[in-house]
Amino acid sequence: MDNKRDVKGFLEFVYEFYKSMKAHEITLVYEGEITHQITKAFTSLTESNMEKDDEAGTVQRKVFHVMVECLQNISKHADDFTSNDYLFSGRGIFLVSKNEDEYSVTTGNAVENDRIEELTDMLESINRMDKEELKQLYKRQMKEGRLSDKGGAGLGFIDIKRKTGKELEYHFLPISDDTSFFLLTSTISRTEI
Amino acid sequence: METIKIQGTEDTPRIILDAEKDLLEISGRSLPEDVSAFYEPVLNWLNEYAENPNDKTVFNFKLTYFNTASSKLLLDILMKLEELHEKGHDVLIRWHYPExxxxxxxxxxxxADIVDVPFEQVAYSG
Structure with missing residues (x-):
C-alpha cells in the first residue's frame, strides 16, 4: 500500500517535472558524470535537432561552441577536487533551453569555496571587456597556456563571451562549509546573426 | 620520411603529413579528449621534417571547428612553421574557412597576427 502510494507520488512528480521543463522550454537535461563521451553525445544530439529545425548555420556553430566549452570546463576540472565531497567530482547538471529568440546553455557543478573568488574575478573581468579587449586577452592566454594543458585559465569563458557577445550569468549557492554549487548560463541569440 | 595519415572522426581532425607529395593538411573538427596526446605525433613529425624540409612548405588548415584546448596546439604547430620560416625556408600557411x-x-x-610567417586566407563555399 505504502509502496503503491510512493510510486504514484513519484509518477506525479515526473509529470510535474515534465510540465516544469515545458514551462521553462528545456529541451535537454542531464545530471551525472560529465565525460568526453557525454560531451560528444549531447553536442551531436543538439546538432541534429538544430538541423531538423533548419537553424541558421551561424547559430548552430555558436551553440556547438558554447556546449563544448561548458561541458569541458566541468570534465577537465574533475581532478581538481580534493575536498571530502568527492561524489561531486566531475559531475554536474547540464541543460539546454530554447525559446523563439535564443538558446540557453546552463551548467551546474560543485566547486570548492576557495575557488569562488578566483572564478568571480575571472568572470567579472571577462564580462567587463569589450570585443577588442577579449580578443587581445584570448591571444595572450593562448600563447601563455600553450605549454600546459590547464594553462590559459579561462580560455573557455573568454571564447563563450566572444562567440555569444553576451555576458556570462553565474551564481554560487552554498552546499556545505567547503563547497558551493556553481551555476553558469550562456545565451545564444537566434535572431541577431 | 614517414607519412602520417589519420582519418577524421566526429571529434578529431583528418591529418595528412606527406613530405614526398608536398601534402600537409589538417581538416575537419578538433575537440579531442586529450589534445596534447593527439597532436604529439604532428609536432614530432614537424621537428623531423624541419631537419630536411622541402624547397617550399605549404601547410593547409581546413578546420570547420576547433575548441579552445585545440587552439593552443594549433598555435604550437604554427610556431614550428614559424621557426622553419625564420631559418630562411620558404613557408606558407593556407587557412581555409567556410565563406x-x-x-x-x-x-x-x-x-596570422601572432606568428610571423606568410599566411594566406582562403574562403571556400559549402
Missing part, C-alpha cells in the same frame, strides 16, 4: 563562417575567418586573422 559564411566569420569566426573561423577571424581565428585565422588572429593566428
Amino acid at each position: 559564411d563562417d566569420e569566426d573561423m575567418e577571424e581565428a585565422g586573422e588572429e593566428y
Whole structure:
C-alpha cells in the first residue's frame, strides 16, 4: 500500500517535472558524470535537432561552441577536487533551453569555496571587456597556456563571451562549509546573426 | 620520411603529413579528449621534417571547428612553421574557412597576427 502510494507520488512528480521543463522550454537535461563521451553525445544530439529545425548555420556553430566549452570546463576540472565531497567530482547538471529568440546553455557543478573568488574575478573581468579587449586577452592566454594543458585559465569563458557577445550569468549557492554549487548560463541569440 | 595519415572522426581532425607529395593538411573538427596526446605525433613529425624540409612548405588548415584546448596546439604547430620560416625556408600557411563562417575567418586573422610567417586566407563555399 505504502509502496503503491510512493510510486504514484513519484509518477506525479515526473509529470510535474515534465510540465516544469515545458514551462521553462528545456529541451535537454542531464545530471551525472560529465565525460568526453557525454560531451560528444549531447553536442551531436543538439546538432541534429538544430538541423531538423533548419537553424541558421551561424547559430548552430555558436551553440556547438558554447556546449563544448561548458561541458569541458566541468570534465577537465574533475581532478581538481580534493575536498571530502568527492561524489561531486566531475559531475554536474547540464541543460539546454530554447525559446523563439535564443538558446540557453546552463551548467551546474560543485566547486570548492576557495575557488569562488578566483572564478568571480575571472568572470567579472571577462564580462567587463569589450570585443577588442577579449580578443587581445584570448591571444595572450593562448600563447601563455600553450605549454600546459590547464594553462590559459579561462580560455573557455573568454571564447563563450566572444562567440555569444553576451555576458556570462553565474551564481554560487552554498552546499556545505567547503563547497558551493556553481551555476553558469550562456545565451545564444537566434535572431541577431 | 614517414607519412602520417589519420582519418577524421566526429571529434578529431583528418591529418595528412606527406613530405614526398608536398601534402600537409589538417581538416575537419578538433575537440579531442586529450589534445596534447593527439597532436604529439604532428609536432614530432614537424621537428623531423624541419631537419630536411622541402624547397617550399605549404601547410593547409581546413578546420570547420576547433575548441579552445585545440587552439593552443594549433598555435604550437604554427610556431614550428614559424621557426622553419625564420631559418630562411620558404613557408606558407593556407587557412581555409567556410565563406559564411566569420569566426573561423577571424581565428585565422588572429593566428596570422601572432606568428610571423606568410599566411594566406582562403574562403571556400559549402
